[in-house]
Amino acid sequence: MKCIKQEISFTLNGGAVCVDVPVTTDTLTMLRDRLKLTGTKYGCGEGECGACTILVDGVAVNACLMFAVDCHGRELTTIEGVQTEDGLSTMQRAFVSCGATQCGFCTPGLIMQGTSLLNRSPDISVEQIKRGIEGNLCRCTGYHKVIDAIATALDSNRSAPKEHS
Amino acid sequence: MTALIEKETLIGKRVPKLDAPKKVTGAAQYIHDIELPGMLVGKIRRSERVHARIVRIDTTEAKALPGVHAVLTAADTPGVGLGHGKDNPPLKGDKVRCERDEIAAVAAETEDIAEQALKLIRVEYEDLPAVFSPAEALEDGAPIIHEQHPKNIPFTYDYHHGDVAQGEAESDVVIEDNYRLHFVTHCCMGVSGAIAQFDSEGNLTVHSQTQVPFLYKKEIAPVIAVPPEKIRVIQPVIGGAFGSKLDIYPFEPICIFLARATRRPVRVLFTREEEFLASPTRQPVELVLRSGVKSDGTLTFRNCRTLHDNGGYTSWGATTPFVIMQTISSLYRVPHCQYHTTVVYTNNPYSGSFRGFGNLQATFAVESHMDKLAEAVGMDPLAFRMHNAQQPEETTPQGMVFHTCGLSECLSITTEKSGFLAKHDANRETQAAPTRTGSAVKRGIGMASLLHVGGGAKIYRSDGCGTILKVDDHAHVTVITGSTEIGQGSETVIAQLVGEELGLPVSAITVINSDTEITPWDVGVHASRTTFIAGNSARGAARKARDKLLIAAGEKLKVDPETLDLRKGLVVRSDSGESLLELGKLIRSLHFARKAEVVMTSDYYEPPSVMQDSEFKGDVSASYAFGTQVVELEVDTGTGVIRILKVTSAHDVGKVINALSIEGQIEGGVVMGMGYAIAEHLIVKDGRMKNPSFRDYKLVTAPEIPVVDMHFIETNDPEGPVGAKGVGEAPAICTAAAIVNALYNATGVRFCELPLTPEIVLRGLKQCGGHCP
Numbered sequence: 025m026k027c028i029k030q031e032i033s034f035t036l037n038g039g040a041v042c043v044d045v046p047v048t049t050d051t052l053t054m055l056r057d058r059l060k061l062t063g064t065k066y067g068c069g070e071g072e073c074g075a076c077t078i079l080v081d082g083v084a085v086n087a088c089l090m091f092a093v094d095c096h097g098r099e100l101t102t103i104e105g106v107q108t109e110d111g112l113s114t115m116q117r118a119f120v121s122c123g124a125t126q127c128g129f130c131t132p133g134l135i136m137q138g139t140s141l142l143n144r145s146p147d148i149s150v151e152q153i154k155r156g157i158e159g160n161l162c163r164c165t166g167y168h169k170v171i172d173a174i175a176t177a178l179d180s181n182r183s184a185p186k187e188h189s
Numbered sequence: 190m191t192a193l194i195e196k197e198t199l200i201g202k203r204v205p206k207l208d209a210p211k212k213v214t215g216a217a218q219y220i221h222d223i224e225l226p227g228m229l230v231g232k233i234r235r236s237e238r239v240h241a242r243i244v245r246i247d248t249t250e251a252k253a254l255p256g257v258h259a260v261l262t263a264a265d266t267p268g269v270g271l272g273h274g275k276d277n278p279p280l281k282g283d284k285v286r287c288e289r290d291e292i293a294a295v296a297a298e299t300e301d302i303a304e305q306a307l308k309l310i311r312v313e314y315e316d317l318p319a320v321f322s323p324a325e326a327l328e329d330g331a332p333i334i335h336e337q338h339p340k341n342i343p344f345t346y347d348y349h350h351g352d353v354a355q356g357e358a359e360s361d362v363v364i365e366d367n368y369r370l371h372f373v374t375h376c377c378m379g380v381s382g383a384i385a386q387f388d389s390e391g392n393l394t395v396h397s398q399t400q401v402p403f404l405y406k407k408e409i410a411p412v413i414a415v416p417p418e419k420i421r422v423i424q425p426v427i428g429g430a431f432g433s434k435l436d437i438y439p440f441e442p443i444c445i446f447l448a449r450a451t452r453r454p455v456r457v458l459f460t461r462e463e464e465f466l467a468s469p470t471r472q473p474v475e476l477v478l479r480s481g482v483k484s485d486g487t488l489t490f491r492n493c494r495t496l497h498d499n500g501g502y503t504s505w506g507a508t509t510p511f512v513i514m515q516t517i518s519s520l521y522r523v524p525h526c527q528y529h530t531t532v533v534y535t536n537n538p539y540s541g542s543f544r545g546f547g548n549l550q551a552t553f554a555v556e557s558h559m560d561k562l563a564e565a566v567g568m569d570p571l572a573f574r575m576h577n578a579q580q581p582e583e584t585t586p587q588g589m590v591f592h593t594c595g596l597s598e599c600l601s602i603t604t605e606k607s608g609f610l611a612k613h614d615a616n617r618e619t620q621a622a623p624t625r626t627g628s629a630v631k632r633g634i635g636m637a638s639l640l641h642v643g644g645g646a647k648i649y650r651s652d653g654c655g656t657i658l659k660v661d662d663h664a665h666v667t668v669i670t671g672s673t674e675i676g677q678g679s680e681t682v683i684a685q686l687v688g689e690e691l692g693l694p695v696s697a698i699t700v701i702n703s704d705t706e707i708t709p710w711d712v713g714v715h716a717s718r719t720t721f722i723a724g725n726s727a728r729g730a731a732r733k734a735r736d737k738l739l740i741a742a743g744e745k746l747k748v749d750p751e752t753l754d755l756r757k758g759l760v761v762r763s764d765s766g767e768s769l770l771e772l773g774k775l776i777r778s779l780h781f782a783r784k785a786e787v788v789m790t791s792d793y794y795e796p797p798s799v800m801q802d803s804e805f806k807g808d809v810s811a812s813y814a815f816g817t818q819v820v821e822l823e824v825d826t827g828t829g830v831i832r833i834l835k836v837t838s839a840h841d842v843g844k845v846i847n848a849l850s851i852e853g854q855i856e857g858g859v860v861m862g863m864g865y866a867i868a869e870h871l872i873v874k875d876g877r878m879k880n881p882s883f884r885d886y887k888l889v890t891a892p893e894i895p896v897v898d899m900h901f902i903e904t905n906d907p908e909g910p911v912g913a914k915g916v917g918e919a920p921a922i923c924t925a926a927a928i929v930n931a932l933y934n935a936t937g938v939r940f941c942e943l944p945l946t947p948e949i950v951l952r953g954l955k956q957c958g959g960h961c962p
């Protein structure tokens with residue numbers, strides 16, 4: 025099997041990264057296996073569960089569906105890059121205090137999805153939150169506390185500036 | 190010091206999970222995230238045939254592939270069987286009995302190489318006639334799945350109390366229905382995996398997602414020919430379990446065989462497709478229920494027969510009759526009861542343990558019948574259930590002792606809060622209304638209750654759990670518990686119970702619970718037992734530490750220890766709250782005294798339950814949980830689509846310890862129960878799974894969830910830790926039953942099959958299948 029590689033550079037959690045990756049590799053595999061950022065999860069590998077959600081230029085993307093080479097020139101944020109200098113982000117804190125994580129496997133993806141929703145429109149309704157996380161499966165929580173957490177983070181962020189863009 | 194310290198309790202508070210910070214930052218290490226130096230990738234070749242003799246396996250080419258370190262077949266292994274029936278050798282040598290069967294395994298440098306090697310394994314089969322329905326597998330001349338069971342029956346279960354013939358003679362109304370419950374699967378968001386590593390002395394370390402680390406050692410030992418004392422089980426953070434990790438499945442011993450063959454650490458990790466194909470399912474059941482009632486609404490008898498499709502091998506699904514018969518015999522008072530299960534081998538997938546353990550199936554049938562019987566004698570569903578409900582201090586004919594029982598309160602509060610009776614009547618009026626005019630959408634309301642073990646289940650000789658506790662020089666507590674955290678929040682509840690005794694916040698407590706080399710014995714996380722059993726054990730150890738600290742403080746302060754209390758990290762006078770001594774200081778004074786001492790305690794809690802006798806009778810749990818759910822739904826009679834609007838639930842939880850996590854259990858359980866009823870369906874056709882992906886296997890998503898109005902009935906169980914009962918499984922159990930009753934209320938059509946997908950609902954509404962005759 026011939027392996028064609030390509031060198032790419034992009035911004036990852038605020039730092040510059042330059043790697044060569046096989047052209048067939050997806051972003052999830054690059055993040056986890058190559059860059060050792062294991063916070064982003066594999067749940068299905070085919071865009072159906074949202075466990076691998078990351079932000080690309082501020083927008084939620086399923087890392088398993090994106091070719092790694094397409095990261096070139098983009099700005100990526102993973103769960104490892106969400107924390108602020110004072111600790112957990114508003115969204116992370118809300119997930120903790122609202123009880124939105126049980127086994128936690130869906131949690132990084134949901135936090136990225138929530139962060140993306142928050143970045144896009146700070147004034148969304150509960151119905152919009154529900155629709156916004158429709159592609160993120162959670163087997164433990166029944167979603168109620170996840171929705172609470174995103175709504176809570178939204179509330180407390182209304183006056184505060186954006187954390188990620 | 191004169192500050193007055195008030196007593197503050199941790200019980201009933203909304204305490205965030207201790208492990209939440211590492212889960213929200215991506216720092217939690219699941220099996221997928223662990224890297225060991227030199228670790229190889231293990232992959233499994235599966236049969237793809239449903240019933241066939243293996244004529245030849247040729248691994249020559251696979252072995253020759255560069256980067257391949259081992260290729261194993263059954264010939265390289267001891268061939269000892271796994272599971273409740275010990276009928277499942279990790280690698281199959283003679284024949285395969287279902288689609289998922291493991292026939293060879295590879296360890297290689299990379300995933301790509303391992304996959305390529307799998308393809309190079311040449312297998313020659315001779316297909317055998319197969320059978321996919323338990324009824325057909327019982328017929329004379331049916332294909333034999335396991336030679337040692339020529340009738341395809343590995344187990345039967347029989348239970349009775351009273352005399353059903355007498356019960357039937359006393360009945361004014363008798364009804365009988367056939368229920369068919371389908372295949373669903375756990376869909377843990379974290380796929381299955383294991384890592385195995387041997388040291389040079391032959392000691393084995395397994396990183397396993399098991400829910401039962403100590404039973405695991407004992408059960409896997411003969412299968413891998415390593416004595417249990419040489420096995421160490423380390424549990425990573427577990428990405429969901431729900432019962433799926435209660436049994437050992439072939440991939441774990443296979444991973445261990447590969448590690449032994451290569452003398453390297455090996456990880457086997459499933460793909461999602463493999464997770465669907467090779468994980469256990471919920472037990473599918475064909476159930477015939479016959480029940481009787483007197484015209485005054487008193488239940489007279491229940492007679493239940495089930496056929497359990499055992500699939501190709503025996504895992505825990507085969508033992509679900511233990512739980513099914515409890516609900517049949519004891520959810521309501523039934524003077525005469527008979528129960529029979531035949532477990533039958535087929536060439537289908539095999540079932541394991543899944544939250545509720547047979548109880549969703551049993552409750553679906555029993556609660557459907559409760560509604561039907563109520564209607565038959567002209568009572569409303571609430572009054573009929575109230576009339577037959579179990580009461581506190583009752584001993585059921587099966588031997589269960591209900592020291593506390595909040596069933597009547599659960600029935601009252603859910604029906605009152607939801608406005609059940611008025612809505613139930615109103616919906617009935619519109620059942621027959623023509624749908625041509627205006628909207629085809631109808632509303633329904635339905636209820637169902639549940640009974641489940643809430644204080645462990647003594648199915649092994651011990652149902653206990655051990656705790657080791659130490660308090661360090663700075664009053665930080667380490668609790669080492671045998672219990673397992675699978676996301677349900679047991680660590681946090683244990684920390685709360687310990688903090689409560691020692692007057693410390695949960696932030697002063699670390700819980701260690703994931704390494705058999707360190708932790709004391711526990712049966713494992715199942716049967717909703719952890720809060721109750723591990724909680725009592727942790728509390729026992731904390732009390733011993735508390736006593737020790739108070740006695741030492743009394744000596745030091747020259748006062749009666751009885752007058753002292755521990756609050757906020759201080760020793761205080763219990764009446765006035767006057768602060769007397771810093772706890773850390775007290776501990777250091779013990780530690781650095783001439784007769785030096787540190788604070789370490791331990792406790793082993795064994796619940797006062799008993800194993801059932803040979804007739805399945807006995808008080809098997811130290812406590813029992815009850816609950817009721819009322820479901821409100823809308824059904825579009827034109828499309829068959831159901832929307833669940835609201836679930837009003839009440840659970841007898843004994844006592845709320847952590848409001849946040851108990852709500853999480855209820856919300857998650859209700860949505861899982863709802864998925865079972867209307868969305869999830871693992872389609873198995875001729876032994877093959879047709880929808881092994883999230884695209885085709887429908888899980889409930891956020892926009893579909895109902896409002897959940899929760900109520901907690903606190904019956905303060907005398908044996909439970911601070912009065913609590915287990916509640917992990919309960920919320921998933923009766924949702925499907927309440928949904929099917931609500932659907933009847935909406936449409937006047939009663940369904941005997943799940944899932945209530947639009948196709949089945951439409952068929953039923955047109956009276957051409959799926960509905961009860």
Ligand code: FES
Pocket residue numbers: 065066067068069070071072073074075076077086087088089
């Ligand atoms: S792993 Fe990417 S969506 Fe499931």
Ligand code: FES
Pocket residue numbers: 124125126127128129130131161162163164165378428429676
């Ligand atoms: S918390 Fe377990 S899958 Fe969401």
